[in-house]
Amino acid sequence: xxxxxxxxxxxxxxxxxxxxxxxxxxxxxxxxxxxxxxxxxxxxxxxxxxxxxxxxxxxxxxxxxxxxxxxxxxxxxxxxxxxxxxxxxxxxxxxxxxxxxxxxxxxxxxxxxxxxxxxxxxxxxxxxxxxxxxxxxxxxxxxxxxxxxxxxxxxxxxxxxxxxxxxxxxxxxxxxxxxxxxxxxxxxxxxxxxxxxxxxxxxxxxxxxxxxxxxxxxxxxxxxxxxxxxxxxxxxxxxxxxxxxxxxxxxxxxxxxxxxxxxxxxxxxxxxxxxxxxxxxxxxxxxxxxxxxxxxxxxxxxxxxxxxxxxxxxxxxxxxxxxxxxxxxxxxxxxxxxxxx
Numbered sequence: 001x002x003x004x005x006x007x008x009x010x011x012x013x014x015x016x017x018x019x020x021x022x023x024x025x026x027x028x029x030x031x032x033x034x035x036x037x038x039x040x041x042x043x044x045x046x047x048x049x050x051x052x053x054x055x056x057x058x059x060x061x062x063x064x065x066x067x068x069x070x071x072x073x074x075x076x077x078x079x080x081x082x083x084x085x086x087x088x089x090x091x092x093x094x095x096x097x098x099x100x101x102x103x104x105x106x107x108x109x110x111x112x113x114x115x116x117x118x119x120x121x122x123x124x125x126x127x128x129x130x131x132x133x134x135x136x137x138x139x140x141x142x143x144x145x146x147x148x149x150x151x152x153x154x155x156x157x158x159x160x161x162x163x164x165x166x167x168x169x170x171x172x173x174x175x176x177x178x179x180x181x182x183x184x185x186x187x188x189x190x191x192x193x194x195x196x197x198x199x200x201x202x203x204x205x206x207x208x209x210x211x212x213x214x215x216x217x218x219x220x221x222x223x224x225x226x227x228x229x230x231x232x233x234x235x236x237x238x239x240x241x242x243x244x245x246x247x248x249x250x251x252x253x254x255x256x257x258x259x260x261x262x263x264x265x266x267x268x269x270x271x272x273x274x275x276x277x278x279x280x281x282x283x284x285x286x287x288x289x290x291x292x293x294x295x296x297x298x299x300x301x302x303x304x305x306x307x308x309x310x311x312x313x314x315x316x317x318x319x320x321x322x323x324x325x326x327x328x329x330x331x332x333x334x335x336x337x338x339x340x341x
Contacts, residue, residue: 080121
């Protein structure tokens, strides 16, 4: 398209300047219809390619950002854009009187004011909607009960994405920007383990975004406070619950009567409950603390300690459950080698 437009422009340039009459040895028609059209088409091809790539790149970024935004954000952001254009129109009246540079500042000023107004409106869409007694998640009490803040430990753990995908987490999941910054700092760590944990947390955010299950907020009630305190204050300000695996954060939130969802508690609650005498097959992978013991694991990660299994490491054996113990880290199953049935 750019090649066609600039090709026509080359023809018009030849007609307007009558270069064919001024250059000896070239006919007017040949110059107008040939050289300038060809040059215009070549320039248009190169310019169109460069501009097209840049346009596609920025459209892709715009589409990504629009996809990450919620419906209320887009609506309020659009209203902010309109307000920004109205404000820039008012400013343009005195600005246009500043000769000679005033008229040249109109377009940049309009774009900057409109962009800033749209970004501020989108970032503060919750507060703006509440000014008009409109709650973006529907009923206020229900939205407060449904919205959940994700902390760093829950994202690094990774299981929250599977729990959400399975449909056990209803409503909006919110990740504050300062949590993303903490994850980025961990991902940039020089320690290999911390770096891997930080990257896994960022991958979980990306996965939840693709599933349209998470939104981000730049709201920060106490920028100078520790991350845990900022999370608690943000949750308290909106009545949100907190999803975390951090014991200290959970205690801090519970001390302020904030609901806390702990993925570890959920995992322990869902582990199989066995009864004495029940038989099952377990692969023994290592020795136990006591002599002659073997240790294996069920599919859900429950540890099974087998008396007399120390000599059969690497084998899958039939065991009989003797008892179960609930420990702070989960359930322990004590068993013995089962006899023939």
